[in-house]
Amino acid sequence: MTNGGLARLSINQETIKQWSLPELAEGCGKAGIDKVGLWRAPVQAYGVERTARLLADAGIGVTSLCRGGFFTALDPAERARALDDNRAAIDEAAALSTDTLVLVSGGLPPGSRDLHGARERVAEALAELAPYAAARGVRLAIEPLHPMYASDRCVVSTLAQALDLAERFPAEQVGVVVDTYHLWWDDRAPEQIARAGAGGRIHSFQLADWITPLPAGVLLGRGQLGDGSVDFRAFRRDVEASGFDGPIEVEIFNEALWARDGAEVLAEVAERYVQHAC
Amino acid sequence: MTNGGLARLSINQETIKQWSLPELAEGCGKAGIDKVGLWRAPVQAYGVERTARLLADAGIGVTSLCRGGFFTALDPAERARALDDNRAAIDEAAALSTDTLVLVSGGLPPGSRDLHGARERVAEALAELAPYAAARGVRLAIEPLHPMYASDRCVVSTLAQALDLAERFPAEQVGVVVDTYHLWWDDRAPEQIARAGAGGRIHSFQLADWITPLPAGVLLGRGQLGDGSVDFRAFRRDVEASGFDGPIEVEIFNEALWARDGAEVLAEVAERYVQHAC
Numbered sequence: 001m002t003n004g005g006l007a008r009l010s011i012n013q014e015t016i017k018q019w020s021l022p023e024l025a026e027g028c029g030k031a032g033i034d035k036v037g038l039w040r041a042p043v044q045a046y047g048v049e050r051t052a053r054l055l056a057d058a059g060i061g062v063t064s065l066c067r068g069g070f071f072t073a074l075d076p077a078e079r080a081r082a083l084d085d086n087r088a089a090i091d092e093a094a095a096l097s098t099d100t101l102v103l104v105s106g107g108l109p110p111g112s113r114d115l116h117g118a119r120e121r122v123a124e125a126l127a128e129l130a131p132y133a134a135a136r137g138v139r140l141a142i143e144p145l146h147p148m149y150a151s152d153r154c155v156v157s158t159l160a161q162a163l164d165l166a167e168r169f170p171a172e173q174v175g176v177v178v179d180t181y182h183l184w185w186d187d188r189a190p191e192q193i194a195r196a197g198a199g200g201r202i203h204s205f206q207l208a209d210w211i212t213p214l215p216a217g218v219l220l221g222r223g224q225l226g227d228g229s230v231d232f233r234a235f236r237r238d239v240e241a242s243g244f245d246g247p248i249e250v251e252i253f254n255e256a257l258w259a260r261d262g263a264e265v266l267a268e269v270a271e272r273y274v275q276h277a278c
Numbered sequence: 279m280t281n282g283g284l285a286r287l288s289i290n291q292e293t294i295k296q297w298s299l300p301e302l303a304e305g306c307g308k309a310g311i312d313k314v315g316l317w318r319a320p321v322q323a324y325g326v327e328r329t330a331r332l333l334a335d336a337g338i339g340v341t342s343l344c345r346g347g348f349f350t351a352l353d354p355a356e357r358a359r360a361l362d363d364n365r366a367a368i369d370e371a372a373a374l375s376t377d378t379l380v381l382v383s384g385g386l387p388p389g390s391r392d393l394h395g396a397r398e399r400v401a402e403a404l405a406e407l408a409p410y411a412a413a414r415g416v417r418l419a420i421e422p423l424h425p426m427y428a429s430d431r432c433v434v435s436t437l438a439q440a441l442d443l444a445e446r447f448p449a450e451q452v453g454v455v456v457d458t459y460h461l462w463w464d465d466r467a468p469e470q471i472a473r474a475g476a477g478g479r480i481h482s483f484q485l486a487d488w489i490t491p492l493p494a495g496v497l498l499g500r501g502q503l504g505d506g507s508v509d510f511r512a513f514r515r516d517v518e519a520s521g522f523d524g525p526i527e528v529e530i531f532n533e534a535l536w537a538r539d540g541a542e543v544l545a546e547v548a549e550r551y552v553q554h555a556c
Contacts, residue, residue: 113509148424218496
């Protein structure tokens, strides 16, 4: 079968977390989808090399690996451990033949109220890791997370902040993730997407919808495309107008989707993608 | 007793929701606090004129009334009802002798994904209401709410957006609320506070701390001062450097605080205020 409007669609494995990696490879093959985004933990559990072979044999490319990051610790030993772990993540990305490692920067250390200082420690970590990644053909992609995660997960909350960090480094080494879930509310997003695209720094473009009410902890409340407030067509128009023509990855964390049949969820994602983002 | 460091402190009644209005008046008097912020529903339940007399007799001033707003409906009848309700809120503010009505703009109408259009409808409502309010000695204060409320509660998410709206009107008619809970994550907040202060548009300054994990629905998760990530002293420094010397209102929605003895909570708020914001 041809994949028609799905040519640029990549499925992040967390969207269909109920599937094993072989199920993901088989299910995507059947649906005519030839790209996936991966997460470290399930890949490590299955085996990095084994995952790489499985997907290569199935003709499926890897658009990104999630995630490195968590750079904001103050304790030197903890910082050294984070850098080691990120070097391992870069090695895994290279082994999986993806060019993009997604970075979630980390939140405030316990007791700290210094967002600016934490963001500077992210820059210091990038300076250490970017050359290591570049030597292995891997780009670091800073993901701004919604401001509701600023204290405990990611001190980089806007695309402007992510670009302020990324632009200290060459574009082929450090870029950004444009994720609709995190950026949809920001009236500056269009101008910052243009800035990111002009600099060749959109390393990943991810889709999820914004729905409410948010669940406790606000981690697993992302919506299926079309169920919420995000204008995907406007985002895609801005991203493409900026020069980006890479994969479009759907990454939804939603317990209701995880409770359903994986093939049914994949079919629904593909249908919604065509309906709302093409 | 003198109120010492508490001279500028105002207690929003929702912080001690377990107290009736007479308990609030008595408790604040005992604690040496001579200002409160009010909410429409409990004031209406007690009686607007009766509340005004109660507080005047106790020598307690009203720093703000919450809230007007919810301007984003598309349906003409619904919009007309919202404007009527806001005129009633303005009348109530005048009857309570407060010069400030806090506005929460409203979210996206059902099925809409047009944040820009919704923000323009806020501007249209302000144009209708600002002269009505000015004639009654009441200023409209646009409160930017944290971006996590953008879809269902307030399409105005940043101080910059609030000022973009407010600056279409005279400063003595329309200004903004600087609330630490909503703005703490934003690296542009200091520059926007300077902009607001220079224009004489800081009509209210409110404090609450940011704590995680957020509860389901994310409405009642505000933290007692000092329990979270907000640098209150930095906010106060920026706000005062911009020229603001008005009341500093503590507004915390937190079920654990509501379950405790009101006098104990008030004493703790005052202590934390001196410790973290003075």
